[in-house]
Amino acid sequence: MIEIDRITKTYDGVHAVDSVTMTVETGTITIIVGTSGSGKTTLLRMINRLEEPSSGEVRINGESTLATKPHLLRRRIGYAIQGHGLFPHHSVARNIGAVPELLNWPKDKISARVDELLTLFSMDPVAFRDRYPAELSGGQQQRVGVARALASRPDLLLMDEPFGALDPIIRSRAQDDLRRIQQRLGSTIMLVTHDMDEAIRLGDRVAVMDGGKLVQYATPAEIISQPATGFVADMVGDVERPLRLLSLIPVSEVVEDGAAEGGALPAGASLRDALAACLWTGRTAVPVAHDDAVVGRVTLDAIRARAELHA
Amino acid sequence: MTVAANRIVAGEGVTVLALAGAEVTLPGLVAILVGLTLGLPGAWPQLRLVGAIVGLAGLLWLLTHGASALLDGAGDYARVSPAVGFWCLLLIFMLLMADALANLAPGPLARGTLLAAVLAAAGIILWSGALSELSILQEYASRKAAFANAALRHLALALGSLATAAAVGFPLGILCHRRADLRETTLPVLSFLQTIPSLAMFGLMIPILGWVGNTLPGAQAIGIAGIGFAPAFLALVLYSLLPVVGNTVAGLASAPPAALEAARGMGMTPRQRLLRVELPLGLPVILTGVRIVLVQNIGLAVIAGLIGGGGFGTFVFQGLNQTAADLILLGALPTVALALVSAIVMDILVDLTRPTPKGGA
Amino acid sequence: MKIGIVLRPALIVLLLALVLRPAWFAPVFAPLAPANGPVIYERASLLSLSLSHLGLVAAATAAATLVAVTLAILVTRPSGAAFRPLSRTIANMGQTFPPVAVLALAVPVLGFGSGPTLVALFLYGLLPIFENAITALSTLPPATMEAARGIGLNRWQKLMRVELPLALPVILTGIRLSVVIALGTATIGSTVAARTLGEVIIAGLLTNNTAYVLQGGLIVGLFAVLIYDALVQLEAHLARRVGG
Numbered sequence: 031m032i033e034i035d036r037i038t039k040t041y042d043g044v045h046a047v048d049s050v051t052m053t054v055e056t057g058t059i060t061i062i063v064g065t066s067g068s069g070k071t072t073l074l075r076m077i078n079r080l081e082e083p084s085s086g087e088v089r090i091n092g093e094s095t096l097a098t099k100p101h102l103l104r105r106r107i108g109y110a111i112q113g114h115g116l117f118p119h120h121s122v123a124r125n126i127g128a129v130p131e132l133l134n135w136p137k138d139k140i141s142a143r144v145d146e147l148l149t150l151f152s153m154d155p156v157a158f159r160d161r162y163p164a165e166l167s168g169g170q171q172q173r174v175g176v177a178r179a180l181a182s183r184p185d186l187l188l189m190d191e192p193f194g195a196l197d198p199i200i201r202s203r204a205q206d207d208l209r210r211i212q213q214r215l216g217s218t219i220m221l222v223t224h225d226m227d228e229a230i231r232l233g234d235r236v237a238v239m240d241g242g243k244l245v246q247y248a249t250p251a252e253i254i255s256q257p258a259t260g261f262v263a264d265m266v267g268d269v270e271r272p273l274r275l276l277s278l279i280p281v282s283e284v285v286e287d288g289a290a291e292g293g294a295l296p297a298g299a300s301l302r303d304a305l306a307a308c309l310w311t312g313r314t315a316v317p318v319a320h321d322d323a324v325v326g327r328v329t330l331d332a333i334r335a336r337a338e339l340h341a
Numbered sequence: 342m343t344v345a346a347n348r349i350v351a352g353e354g355v356t357v358l359a360l361a362g363a364e365v366t367l368p369g370l371v372a373i374l375v376g377l378t379l380g381l382p383g384a385w386p387q388l389r390l391v392g393a394i395v396g397l398a399g400l401l402w403l404l405t406h407g408a409s410a411l412l413d414g415a416g417d418y419a420r421v422s423p424a425v426g427f428w429c430l431l432l433i434f435m436l437l438m439a440d441a442l443a444n445l446a447p448g449p450l451a452r453g454t455l456l457a458a459v460l461a462a463a464g465i466i467l468w469s470g471a472l473s474e475l476s477i478l479q480e481y482a483s484r485k486a487a488f489a490n491a492a493l494r495h496l497a498l499a500l501g502s503l504a505t506a507a508a509v510g511f512p513l514g515i516l517c518h519r520r521a522d523l524r525e526t527t528l529p530v531l532s533f534l535q536t537i538p539s540l541a542m543f544g545l546m547i548p549i550l551g552w553v554g555n556t557l558p559g560a561q562a563i564g565i566a567g568i569g570f571a572p573a574f575l576a577l578v579l580y581s582l583l584p585v586v587g588n589t590v591a592g593l594a595s596a597p598p599a600a601l602e603a604a605r606g607m608g609m610t611p612r613q614r615l616l617r618v619e620l621p622l623g624l625p626v627i628l629t630g631v632r633i634v635l636v637q638n639i640g641l642a643v644i645a646g647l648i649g650g651g652g653f654g655t656f657v658f659q660g661l662n663q664t665a666a667d668l669i670l671l672g673a674l675p676t677v678a679l680a681l682v683s684a685i686v687m688d689i690l691v692d693l694t695r696p697t698p699k700g701g702a
Numbered sequence: 703m704k705i706g707i708v709l710r711p712a713l714i715v716l717l718l719a720l721v722l723r724p725a726w727f728a729p730v731f732a733p734l735a736p737a738n739g740p741v742i743y744e745r746a747s748l749l750s751l752s753l754s755h756l757g758l759v760a761a762a763t764a765a766a767t768l769v770a771v772t773l774a775i776l777v778t779r780p781s782g783a784a785f786r787p788l789s790r791t792i793a794n795m796g797q798t799f800p801p802v803a804v805l806a807l808a809v810p811v812l813g814f815g816s817g818p819t820l821v822a823l824f825l826y827g828l829l830p831i832f833e834n835a836i837t838a839l840s841t842l843p844p845a846t847m848e849a850a851r852g853i854g855l856n857r858w859q860k861l862m863r864v865e866l867p868l869a870l871p872v873i874l875t876g877i878r879l880s881v882v883i884a885l886g887t888a889t890i891g892s893t894v895a896a897r898t899l900g901e902v903i904i905a906g907l908l909t910n911n912t913a914y915v916l917q918g919g920l921i922v923g924l925f926a927v928l929i930y931d932a933l934v935q936l937e938a939h940l941a942r943r944v945g946g
Contacts, residue, residue: 078606080602080605080606100608101608101609101610102608103608104605104606104607104608105607105608106608109603109606109607111599111602111603111606112599113599114599114603115597115599115600115601115602115603115604115606116600116603117600117603117604117617117618117622118597118600118622119621119622128607129607129608132607132608132609132613175603178603178607179607188606435795436788436791436792436795439791439795440787440788440791443787443790443791444787533927535882536882536926536927536930537922537923537926537927538885538886538887538888538889538922538923538926539886539889539890540886540889540890540900540903540904540919540922541886541889541903541918541919541920541922541923541926542919542923544903544906544907544915544916544918544919545915545916545919545920545923547907547912547915548912548915548916551912636797636798636800637800639800640799640800640801640802640803641800641802643800643802643803643806644802644890647893647904647907648907654802657802657803657806658893660806661806661809661893661894664814666809669806669807669809670807672806673802673803673806673807676800676802676803677798677799677800677803677807680798680799680800680803681795681798684798
C-alpha cells in the first residue's frame with residue numbers, strides 16, 4: 031500500500047503540487063491524469079524522490095520514503111519514462127539487468143531474469159538479448175524500457191508518459207500488454223498521462239490533477255458519470271461521455287438470449303464496440319460469442335437502456 | 342627534377358625524358374599514366390586505390406633511378422631533389438588514395454593494418470637506401486644524431502604537453518560538466534588563451550618562466566628557464582586545455598537526457614552515472630579532443646625551434662636562415678608525416694570506442 | 703558580459719598606445735631589456751608593421767572566403783554533389799597539415815617575402831571556411847527550403863535570398879577560426895621575411911631582448927583577442943537576426 035500524505039512541492043513560492051493526499055492499493059494500476067503544468071509529473075517524481083517534497087511524506091507499506099537514502103530507495107522502485115531512456119551503449123540484456131546489477135545480483139540470476147522478462151514481453155531472448163537499442167523498433171524499445179523497470183521485482187512501478195512517443199496502434203497494443211503483465215505479476219503501478227482515454231482504459235483508479243491539486247480520485251466509471259468539477263468534465267469531454275462510459279462496460283453485462291444476424295463479437299468486447307458494430311452494419315442486434323460458441327445477443331435497445339442509467 | 346651544384350644555389354630543372362635512357366624512364370612513365378587513367382575516373386573506389394598505388398610505384402621508380410643516373414659524373418657536392426612536378430603528382434596520388442579509402446570505408450582494424458603496411462613500406466624504402474641519393478636524405482645523413490634527438494624532443498613536447506593537459510583537463514572538464522558557473526567562467530578563458538597567436542604565446546612564456554626560474558629557488562634546477570624546453574612545453578599545455586576541457590564537457594553532455602533521467606530514476610549514484618553512462622557515451626567526443634590537441638601540438642611544436650625548445654622546428658628555422666630548402670623539408674616533412682599518422686591513429690581509436698555498432702537502425 | 707564592458711575599451715586603448723606611442727612604455731619594459739640594449743623596437747614603425755600584418759591577414763582571408771564559399775556552394779548543388787566526398791577528404795587531410803609546415807613548404811616553391819606567407823595563409827584559411835560553409839549549406843531547415851521553392855524562387859534567388867543569409871552565421875564562425883589562425887601564422891611569416899609584427903618578437907628572440915619579445919607578443923595577442931571578440935559579437939548579432 032502506498033500512502034501519499036499531504037505532499038507539497040513549492041518552487042519560488044508557487045505550489046507545483048499542493049497538499050495531495052491519496053492511497054494506492056497494492057496490485058492496482060493508478061493513473062494520474064492532468065494537463066501540462068498540473069503537477070502530475072512532479073507528484074510522481076516525489077514518490078521516488080527525484081524531486082524532494084517541500085513538505086508531507088510518502089509511505090510505502092508503512093515505511094516513510096524519507097527513511098532511506100534516495101538512490102537506495104530508487105533501486106526498489108521501478109521507473110519508466112517517455113522515450114524509454116535506454117542506455118544506447120548497452121545491449122538489451124545489460125539494459126534490462128541494470129538495476130539487478132546495481133543490487134549486485136549474481137550473473138546467472140540476472141541473465142535468467144532478463145530472459146524471463148523478454149519472454150514475458152513477447153520478445154525472443156535469443157534474438158533480442160544482444161541487440162542494441164538503436165536496432166529495435168519504437169515499440170520494442172518501449173517494452174525493453176518497461177522490462178528494465180520491472181527487472182528487480184520492485185514494490186512499485188512508476189511510469190511517466192511511457193507510451194507518449196508511440197503511434198496510436200502500437201500504443202494500444204502496449205497498453206494491453208501492460209494490463210496483461212500487471213495482472214500476471216500483480217504489480218502496483220502508478221502511471222502519469224495527459225490522455226484521458228489512456229487513463230480510463232488502463233486505470234483501476236484515476237487521479238485527476240489540476241493546478242497542483244488533486245481534484246478527483248475515483249474509479250474510471252465514477253470519473254465519467256460524476257465528474258467532480260468542470261475541469262474533470264472538460265477532460266472527459268461532455269459529448270463523448272456516454273461513449274466513454276459504454277467503453278467501460280463489457281457486453282457480457284447486457285447479453286440476452288436470442289439470435290442475431292452477422293458476425294459475432296467476443297464476450298470481452300465493450301458496449302461501445304457493440305454499438306459501433308450495430309451502426310456500421312445497420313443491424314439492431316449483434317450476436318455475442320464465447321470461445322467461438324454463440325452465447326446470445328446484444329440489442330441496440332439494451333445498449334440504450336444501459337446508457338440511460340447514468341444520464 | 343632539379344640538379345644543383347651544391348645545396349645552396351638554385352638547381353636547374355631536368356625533365357623526366359632527359360633524365361636517363363628510355364629503358365629507365367619508360368616503365369615509370371607508363372606506371373604513372375596507368376595510375377592516372379585508373380584513378381581519375383571515379384566510378385569504382387577499388388580501381389582508384391589500385392591506380393593510386395601503381396602511380397606511386399611509378400613515381401618511386403623514376404625517383405630512385407633518375408637520381409642515381411643524374412648523379413653519375415656530377416661533383417661530390419651535387420644534390421638532386423624532386424621538383425614541382427613530382428610533388429604535384431605525389432599529392433594527386435595521395436589524394437586519390439585517401440579518397441578511395443574514404444569511399445571504401447574500411448573498419449578500424451582494416452585501417453590499422455593498412456596504416457602499418459604503408460609505414461612498413463615507407464620504412465623499407467628509406468632503409469634500403471634506394472632514395473639515399475636524394476638531397477633531403479643526404480641532409481639527413483649528415484645529421485643523423487641531431488635528427489634522432491630532434492625527433493625525440495618533438496615527440497616529448499607534443500606528447501608530454503598532451504599528457505599534462507589531459508591530466509589537468511579531464512578532471513577540470515568533469516567539474517565543468519557538473520557545475521554551470523565554473524563552465525561559464527572557464528571555457529571563455531581557455532578560448533581566449535587559444536586565440537593568442539602561437540609565436541606571441543611562446544614569446545610571452547619567456548619572460549614569465551624566466552622570472553619564475555630566477556626567483557623561485559630550485560626552479561632552475563628542474564629546468565625551468567626563460568629559454569628552451571620549459572616555455573615551449575607550458576605554451577603547448579595552455580593551447581591544449583581548450584580542446585581537452587571543451588570536448589570533455591561536450592562529450593559528457595552528449596548522453597541522451599532520457600538515459601540520464603532513467604539512470605537517476607533507477608538509483609545510480611552520481612559517480613555510477615559518470616562511469617557507466619556519461620563517460621562511455623562521451624568517450625568518442627573526448628578522444629576527438631585529444632586528436633585535435635595531438636595534431637595541433639605536433640604542428641605548434643615546430644615553433645619551439647625558435648626559442649631553443651628543440652624538435653623538428655630547429656631544422657626548419659635553420660633551413661630558413663640558410664635558405665636551404667632541403668633542410669626545411671627535413672624538418673617539415675617528418676612533422677607533416679607525424680601529424681598525418683597520429684590523426685589516422687586517433688581516428689581509428691575514436692571509431693573503436695564508439696559505444697554502439699555503426700549503422701544500426 | 704559586464705566585465706567585457708569595462709575590459710574591451712581598456713584593451714583597445716592599451717593596444718592603440720602600444721602601437722602608436724611605444725615610447726610611453728619604455729620604463730615598463732626597461733628591466734627586461736639587456737643592459738644598454740634598446741628597449742623599444744625602432745627598426746620599423748610599429749604602426750606600419752601592424753598595418754602590413756593586418757593587410758596580409760585581410761587579403762588572405764578575403765580571398766580564402768571567396769574561394770571557399772564558392773566551392774562550398776558548387777559542391778552543395780545537385781550537379782556538384784559528385785565532388786563532395788573528394789573535397790571533404792582534401793579538407794580533412796589539409797587540416798592535419800601544421801600551419802608552420804605549410805609556410806615552410808611554400809618557401810622552396812615561392813621564395814622568401816610576403817608571397818609564401820600570403821599563400822600559406824590563403825591555403826590554410828580555406829579549410830575552416832569551406833568546412834563550415836558546407837555544413838551550413840547542407841543543414842538548412844528542409845521546411846524553409848521547401849517553402850522557398852513553393853513561393854516560386856528560382857535557384858539563384860533561393861541561394862541569394864534564403865540559403866546564404868541563413869548560412870551566414872555559421873560561415874562567419876569559419877571565417878573567425880580562419881582569421882585567428884591567419885593572425886598567428888602571419889606572425890611566423892616573419893621568419894620568411896614577410897613584414898609582420900612577428901618581426902619584433904623574432905628580433906627579440908635573436909638578440910635575447912625580452913623587452914622586444916614582450917612588446918611584440920602583447921601587440922599581436924591584443925589584436926588577436928580583440929578581433930576574435932569583435933567577430934564573436936558580430937556572429938551573435940547575426941544569429942539573433944536569423945532567429946537562431
